[in-house]
Amino acid sequence: MKAFSSQRQCLVKIEGLVPYTKTWSEQRSLVAQRLADPTLDDILLLLEHFPVYTLGTGANLKFLKFDPTHTTKEIYRVERGGEVTYHCPGQLVGYPILNLRYYQQDLHWYLRQLEEVIIQLLKGYHLDGHRITGLTGVWVEGYKVAAIGIKVTRWITMHGFSINVCPDLTGFASIIPCGIEDKPVGSLIQFLPHLTLEEVREDLLRCFAQVFEVNLLKIGESFPV
Numbered sequence: 020m021k022a023f024s025s026q027r028q029c030l031v032k033i034e035g036l037v038p039y040t041k042t043w044s045e046q047r048s049l050v051a052q053r054l055a056d057p058t059l060d061d062i063l064l065l066l067e068h069f070p071v072y073t074l075g076t077g078a079n080l081k082f083l084k085f086d087p088t089h090t091t092k093e094i095y096r097v098e099r100g101g102e103v104t105y106h107c108p109g110q111l112v113g114y115p116i117l118n119l120r121y122y123q124q125d126l127h128w129y130l131r132q133l134e135e136v137i138i139q140l141l142k143g144y145h146l147d148g149h150r151i152t153g154l155t156g157v158w159v160e161g162y163k164v165a166a167i168g169i170k171v172t173r174w175i176t177m178h179g180f181s182i183n184v185c186p187d188l189t190g191f192a193s194i195i196p197c198g199i200e201d202k203p204v205g206s207l208i209q210f211l212p213h214l215t216l217e218e219v220r221e222d223l224l225r226c227f228a229q230v231f232e233v234n235l236l237k238i239g240e241s242f243p244v
Contacts, residue, residue: 140226
């Protein structure tokens with residue numbers, strides 16, 4: 020992947036299928052490093068999770084259709100905003116660790132930028148991704164295909180977005196996703212049956228670079244700078 024020309028550099032770490040707790044710990048470590056040294060590069064983690072439910076800080080348990088104290092399901096309450104959501108293989112999850120002091124110190128702006136990345140991604144597939152007033156996320160033909168939940172500490176971001184590319188959606192039946200009862204969850208393969216997660220990941224990187232106006236550089240053993 021060639022670098023995009025821009026003033027701000029953002030590293031990209033592609034991690035494959037990862038347990039939720041491992042990436043949660045990694046995010047907190049990355050944020051702590053940047054709180055200690057704000058000159059560090061931004062980083063975007065892209066991955067999939069094993070099946071897991073997460074609840075935002077103030078999420079209401081009434082949106083669970085199971086008893087969280089008597090279940091074999093993996094479930095965590097985390098420090099992001101928003102209600103309950105579900106992660107599983109086939110869903111592309113992105114965790115941008117950005118210092119918003121280099122962008123705009125505005126959380127609403129940041130949320131709309133994340134939505135715009137996904138809207139531009141879908142536009143490239145000739146899909147009309149759109150927002151719904153008063154809600155966060157991206158919809159296609161009435162189906163929510165992308166969810167967003169963030170945490171920002173002294174303008175350093177964590178948590179992020181998830182895009183349903185080709186997941187098994189049955190796990191969503193155990194919750195009221197994001198607390199929205201009247202709008203179904205969908206996936207991109209409903210509209211584009213041959214789309215792969217790998218293809219979406221690469222296209223997403225281009226859209227992320229364009230919307231945030233950053234220079235992306237892949238890191239890691241499999242993706243050297």
